[in-house]
Amino acid sequence: TVRIIALMNQKGGVGKTTTTVNLGAALAEAGRRVLLIDLDPQAHLTLHVGVDPTAQRHSVYDLLMDADLAADGIVTRVGERLDVIGAEVDLAGAEQELHDAADRQAVLKRKIGSVAERYDFVLIDCPPSLGLLTMNALVAANEVIVPMQAHFLALQGLSKLLETVQLVRQHMNTSLKVTGVVLCAHEGFTKLAGEVVADLQNFFDAARKFAMPWSGAKIFQPPVRKNIKLAECPSFGQTIFQYEPNCAGAVDYQALAQAVIGESMPN
Amino acid sequence: TVRIIALMNQKGGVGKTTTTVNLGAALAEAGRRVLLIDLDPQAHLTLHVGVDPTAQRHSVYDLLMDADLAADGIVTRVGERLDVIGAEVDLAGAEQELHDAADRQAVLKRKIGSVAERYDFVLIDCPPSLGLLTMNALVAANEVIVPMQAHFLALQGLSKLLETVQLVRQHMNTSLKVTGVVLCAHEGFTKLAGEVVADLQNFFDAARKFAMPWSGAKIFQPPVRKNIKLAECPSFGQTIFQYEPNCAGAVDYQALAQAVIGESMPN
Numbered sequence: 001t002v003r004i005i006a007l008m009n010q011k012g013g014v015g016k017t018t019t020t021v022n023l024g025a026a027l028a029e030a031g032r033r034v035l036l037i038d039l040d041p042q043a044h045l046t047l048h049v050g051v052d053p054t055a056q057r058h059s060v061y062d063l064l065m066d067a068d069l070a071a072d073g074i075v076t077r078v079g080e081r082l083d084v085i086g087a088e089v090d091l092a093g094a095e096q097e098l099h100d101a102a103d104r105q106a107v108l109k110r111k112i113g114s115v116a117e118r119y120d121f122v123l124i125d126c127p128p129s130l131g132l133l134t135m136n137a138l139v140a141a142n143e144v145i146v147p148m149q150a151h152f153l154a155l156q157g158l159s160k161l162l163e164t165v166q167l168v169r170q171h172m173n174t175s176l177k178v179t180g181v182v183l184c185a186h187e188g189f190t191k192l193a194g195e196v197v198a199d200l201q202n203f204f205d206a207a208r209k210f211a212m213p214w215s216g217a218k219i220f221q222p223p224v225r226k227n228i229k230l231a232e233c234p235s236f237g238q239t240i241f242q243y244e245p246n247c248a249g250a251v252d253y254q255a256l257a258q259a260v261i262g263e264s265m266p267n
Numbered sequence: 268t269v270r271i272i273a274l275m276n277q278k279g280g281v282g283k284t285t286t287t288v289n290l291g292a293a294l295a296e297a298g299r300r301v302l303l304i305d306l307d308p309q310a311h312l313t314l315h316v317g318v319d320p321t322a323q324r325h326s327v328y329d330l331l332m333d334a335d336l337a338a339d340g341i342v343t344r345v346g347e348r349l350d351v352i353g354a355e356v357d358l359a360g361a362e363q364e365l366h367d368a369a370d371r372q373a374v375l376k377r378k379i380g381s382v383a384e385r386y387d388f389v390l391i392d393c394p395p396s397l398g399l400l401t402m403n404a405l406v407a408a409n410e411v412i413v414p415m416q417a418h419f420l421a422l423q424g425l426s427k428l429l430e431t432v433q434l435v436r437q438h439m440n441t442s443l444k445v446t447g448v449v450l451c452a453h454e455g456f457t458k459l460a461g462e463v464v465a466d467l468q469n470f471f472d473a474a475r476k477f478a479m480p481w482s483g484a485k486i487f488q489p490p491v492r493k494n495i496k497l498a499e500c501p502s503f504g505q506t507i508f509q510y511e512p513n514c515a516g517a518v519d520y521q522a523l524a525q526a527v528i529g530e531s532m533p534n
């Protein structure tokens with residue numbers, strides 16, 4: 001069955017978009033069929049895969065707002081086994097506009113139900129907030145992956161993030177679980193990074209005995225190292241596999257894809 | 268007259284909070300009286316200066332929502348000449364709760380008017396969005412400083428950011444101007460950084476002949492270099508001047524403070 005994964009973290013600039021694109025591309029390289037969904041009004045994922053947000057006939061905004069529009073008609077192919085449903089700036093208004101909709105946190109779930117089955121993975125890139133768009137991702141998904149950087153403030157936000165996942169699991173989506181954390185732009189040799197990773201590992205280990213949605217969560221190994229190529233390829237509208245397939249960034253995202261695939265037998 | 272500066276950028280994780288705290292602390296070190304206002308529900312500035320968001324009697328949320336609460340009573344001293352009005356998690360609801368308020372974008376401006384005059388600088392840390400909280404900062408401020416990182420996606424967001432500043436200037440705050448851009452966590456030796464900085468400089472130069480709100484904007488020199496100490500000190504609730512006053516991060520923020528002070532005679 002399709003694995004629908006929300007890449008979420010309300011902290012800004014931690015690597016959600018970079019991970020959604022390059023993990024998605026790596027899974028496609030490994031033979032999986034992948035759909036990427038851009039849920040951020042800033043449309044960075046859309047730009048990153050070479051799609052002009054303003055040139056799309058329909059975007060994820062139209063999908064959410066237009067009851068008659070079906071997902072299968074608005075998918076764009078961006079690579080072998082790699083499709084995208086892009087965002088655009090109007091999405092910024094969606095949180096207000098959807099406010100009075102019936103079941104407003106489940107709109108995305110309803111809309112992608114049918115098209116999702118054509119893929120092995122659906123990866124949803126979230127904006128840096130815990131608002132209605134991220135909630136729609138959490139209700140539509142069956143897994144959460146949390147990109148983060150090994151900095152102090154990243155740990156601060158984690159409890160709020162996990163509390164939100166917990167709430168969604170209790171009230172709206174009982175199958176939701178946190179598969180794990182991806183350490184992004186990692187500079188592993190610093191004392192700060194070492195301490196943050198240790199704190200994180202202790203936190204997950206301590207949760208193992210309790211039925212929290214993150215009790216089985218892991219810190220994916222190896223971390224994704226800081227690599228300038230990963231910051232360059234968005235400007236060419238390319239994934240790292242199109243831009244520089246032999247660099248450390250590509251190696252790390254391929255390793256992450258293998259680790260994620262290996263998680264497909266969770267208990 | 269007091270300079271009220273919004274530190275804004277809808278892109279996440281670019282250095283808004285790090286800059287608000289350490290520029291503010293550097294200005295205080297240089298003898299200026301500084302008030303920091305945390306407008307982000309994630310309360311990272313509040314944590315960064317050693318205040319427990321949950322332990323505050325009143326936060327900026329109460330200031331915005333409670334018509335009778337005055338700003339002067341809720342300021343907390345965090346250093347010599349350095350005060351803060353902190354945020355807390357309830358602020359996440361403010362954008363919805365203020366939606367129907369009269370003049371909802373000018374609430375902060377009304378509330379800080381009297382207390383602002385006791386300072387030389389009021390620095391407002393914005394969340395990573397262009398929503399109602401950031402709008403309140405833009406209406407209350409007379410200047411905008413844009414922290415950013417020399418990455419491709421940073422340039423993408425800039426036009427939307429400046430368009431928003433433009434709109435506010437036209438309709439709600441005719442004195443608003445963009446004083447400049449701070450390059451944060453800068454690794455100046457990469458080709459990518461060089462290209463981004465050149466594009467940015469061209470963009471500002473090209474605007475000089477037109478009366479845009481960013482026509483006089485500059486890229487503050489020198490950039491703030493990437494320095495692990497700046498990422499460590501939040502975990503101790505300290506500014507860089509309390510934590511490691513002789514490191515490169517402290518030197519760079521002191522230089523930024525001098526550059527910002529030097530801008531006080533804009534034409």
Ligand SMILES: Nc1ncnc2c1ncn2[C@@H]1O[C@H](COP(=O)(O)OP(=O)(O)OP(=O)(O)O)[C@@H](O)[C@H]1O
Nearest residue numbers: 012013014015016017018128185226227231279418
């Ligand atoms: N491993 C890496 N090495 C170098 N640069 C990276 C790496 N991962 C991400 N970046 C860069 O860091 C910046 C932030 O990453 P990204 O945009 O993916 O984060 P995000 O969490 O999606 O941000 P937002 O909260 O704004 O959506 C981007 O400029 C990106 O190119």
Ligand SMILES: Nc1ncnc2c1ncn2[C@@H]1O[C@H](COP(=O)(O)OP(=O)(O)OP(=O)(O)O)[C@@H](O)[C@H]1O
Nearest residue numbers: 012151279280281282283284285395452493494498
């Ligand atoms: N010059 C620097 N050197 C090293 N690390 C830095 C530097 N500036 C910022 N950082 C780190 O980068 C991360 C992001 O910075 P910061 O939180 O200030 O960004 P922000 O724009 O306020 O993010 P948000 O959009 O989430 O509010 C933090 O972990 C911070 O400690």
Ligand SMILES: [Mg+2]
Nearest residue numbers: 016017040044
């Ligand atoms: Mg993103």
Ligand SMILES: [Mg+2]
Nearest residue numbers: 283284307311
């Ligand atoms: Mg911040």
